[in-house]
Amino acid sequence: MKDTLLISHVTMINPEGKPFEGDLFIQDGEIAQIGCNLNIEAAHYIDGTDQDWFLLPGYIDMHIHGSAGHDTMDATQQSLHAMASSLVQEGVTSFLATTMTQSISKIESALLNVAEFQRHEGEANVLGIHVEGPFVSKIRAGAQPVAYMISPTIEQFAHWQNISNHQIRQITIAPEIEGGFPFLEALRDFQVIPSIGHSDASIDEVHKAVALGVNQATHLYNQMRPFHHRDPGVVGGALLDEKIKVELIVDFVHSHPQSVMLAYRLKGAKGIILITDAMRAKGLQYGEYDLGGQTVSVSEKGAHLANGALAGSILTMEQAVKNMKAVTNCSLQEIVAMSSTNAAEQLRLSKKGRIKEGFDADFVLLDQKLNVQKTICRGKVVFEKS
Numbered sequence: 324m325k326d327t328l329l330i331s332h333v334t335m336i337n338p339e340g341k342p343f344e345g346d347l348f349i350q351d352g353e354i355a356q357i358g359c360n361l362n363i364e365a366a367h368y369i370d371g372t373d374q375d376w377f378l379l380p381g382y383i384d385m386h387i388h389g390s391a392g393h394d395t396m397d398a399t400q401q402s403l404h405a406m407a408s409s410l411v412q413e414g415v416t417s418f419l420a421t422t423m424t425q426s427i428s429k430i431e432s433a434l435l436n437v438a439e440f441q442r443h444e445g446e447a448n449v450l451g452i453h454v455e456g457p458f459v460s461k462i463r464a465g466a467q468p469v470a471y472m473i474s475p476t477i478e479q480f481a482h483w484q485n486i487s488n489h490q491i492r493q494i495t496i497a498p499e500i501e502g503g504f505p506f507l508e509a510l511r512d513f514q515v516i517p518s519i520g521h522s523d524a525s526i527d528e529v530h531k532a533v534a535l536g537v538n539q540a541t542h543l544y545n546q547m548r549p550f551h552h553r554d555p556g557v558v559g560g561a562l563l564d565e566k567i568k569v570e571l572i573v574d575f576v577h578s579h580p581q582s583v584m585l586a587y588r589l590k591g592a593k594g595i596i597l598i599t600d601a602m603r604a605k606g607l608q609y610g611e612y613d614l615g616g617q618t619v620s621v622s623e624k625g626a627h628l629a630n631g632a633l634a635g636s637i638l639t640m641e642q643a644v645k646n647m648k649a650v651t652n653c654s655l656q657e658i659v660a661m662s663s664t665n666a667a668e669q670l671r672l673s674k675k676g677r678i679k680e681g682f683d684a685d686f687v688l689l690d691q692k693l694n695v696q697k698t699i700c701r702g703k704v705v706f707e708k709s
Contacts, residue, residue, distance in 0.1 A: 333347075337679070380675065386453055389605065424471045430454075437452050519540050539567060545572070
């Protein structure tokens with residue numbers, strides 16, 4: 324009775340099938356029963372009568388560096404807790420704490436910090452770590468500091484995986500750099516998503532990388548060899564290869580609305596993962612902030628280094644979902660796929676990404692305009708719109 328919640332009269336949305344209007348009974352953080360007019364006593368109730376609420380699986384952000392003034396690379400428990408507590412306001416129930424190119428000692432400090440993290444009530448789940456850099460191309464650096472870029476070795480990665488308590492779930496790599504392809508071949512022994520990004524690979528090198536296990540592309544269009552009709556590059560390879568799911572930052576700064584539409588037309592909802600790639604300025608006022616020891620100017624035009632390079636975003640998942648819907652007029656089922664299910668499947672999370680009996684009770688309640696009304700983590704309300 325203590326850890327129970329009854330949600331009634333809401334429209335449940337899954338990545339496939341018709342929306343279902345009904346009730347859910349949650350016990351000990353899991354969906355125990357789904358039905359209509361459930362007559363079950365619970366410790367807590369949410370009644371959606373006359374609210375016209377949609378219930379979606381909680382958003383999963385696979386690529387986020389920071390929020391609310393904090394960053395994964397701060398390597399402090401305070402920063403991770405601040406991120407985890409702030410993200411629930413935008414409907415995020417789970418995320419990968421994302422590192423960036425820095426000295427090995429700073430990367431390892433961040434890995435050790437995540438390994439020690441214990442979620443508090445009222446926070447999103449930290450699913451693990453996304454290592455972005457330092458195994459990337461100097462030609463496609465973006466906001467990744469070139470001075471710290473190195474060639475990959477499986478020995479280095481295995482050490483990182485050990486000290487992180489096997490929390491590394493995704494790694495962004497430029498396969499064409501020295502040691503890239505042997506690294507990908509050896510990486511097959513690890514349960515890690517190899518994502519091509521910050522890469523100047525040719526189309527043939529993209530095909531070779533896919534054959535070695537690459538199945539994701541880091542922030543499509545950004546810091547990768549662009550499409551040319553005689554040289555399709557990483558963008559062409561990512562868009563055309565069905566084995567690759569593409570991360571997409573739908574803030575209309577990183578990608579033009581028509582580029583978002585192009586990805587949607589070519590990949591479909593099953594091939595897109597909405598991410599924020601947000602940095603510490605998310606949720607704060609415009610001004611100057613730090614990213615990996617670099618000064619970032621944040622304005623209505625986005626987050627930029629002094630040289631004009633984009634330095635992450637200040638996008639929320641709530642706004643990413645709204646933007647995706649506005650540009651493509653996609654269905655809510657497709658929104659679920661792009662904001663939750665695809666990420667869960669890539670991460671091999673067998674109990675997330677769907678509203679189904681036996682699954683984790685991670686949800687976001689939206690109104691008709693896709694505004695977040697409540698966020699629920701493991702059956703407990705962690706955010707309510709005032």
